[in-house]
């Protein structure tokens with residue numbers, strides 16, 4: 645008798661999303677398991693952001709189902725199981741870097757073994773600890789969003805264009821963070837409009853093509 649295998653961290657089945665009767669993607673199915681990454685590729689407008697927002701529970705698909713660890717996704721399961729890094733980083737313009745991480749950690753929970761200062765150091769922002777978010781460059785903002793994700797307890801990371809605005813060390817940082825997270829049993833789904841970077845881990849690729857109405 646074979647041992648039952650664990651369900652994937654996330655499985656999407658027959659997902660289809662349309663706006664005003666115009667299909668954006670689908671129906672499509674995908675899964676990501678503990679210990680791997682899934683790269684969603686596609687040109688501008690192919691629907692990558694839309695798909696990742698559906699997976700995060702920020703948009704509702706017309707058809708299909710998303711499960712997390714075999715359970716139908718609910719807002720509660722998505723809030724605890726998923727850490728989402730989107731184009732808008734969800735950080736407060738008037739708060740300092742340290743205040744932003746403290747605020748979000750208190751609100752969303754955080755790993756007890758990762759302090760705010762460790763997170764700022766990890767992403768190369770120690771010198772900006774007391775700088776208000778609004779004064780950060782685009783790449784520094786992305787780094788702060790990565791610091792929030794690094795402290796998160798969620799096993800599944802959803803990263804929308806994580807390499808955008810980052811210099812080469814920043815791209816390497818994203819890859820290292822994903823590699824460590826995946827090696828520790830987590831999983832990551834990330835989007836990219838070009839295959840100019842990919843995490844150095846077991847990675848599956850899904851190619852999205854803009855749907856023609």
Ligand SMILES: Nc1ncnc2c1ncn2[C@@H]1O[C@H](COP(=O)(O)OP(=O)(O)OP(=O)(O)O)[C@@H](O)[C@H]1O
Nearest residue numbers: 663668686687688689690691692693694695836837
């Ligand atoms: N709020 C919106 N209202 C109407 N249409 C939208 C909205 N957001 C996106 N779209 C459309 O949905 C399609 C998919 O957009 P999406 O942002 O998911 O693409 P993408 O693959 O992430 O593109 P990019 O690589 O440029 O970020 C595009 O045709 C876009 O114009």
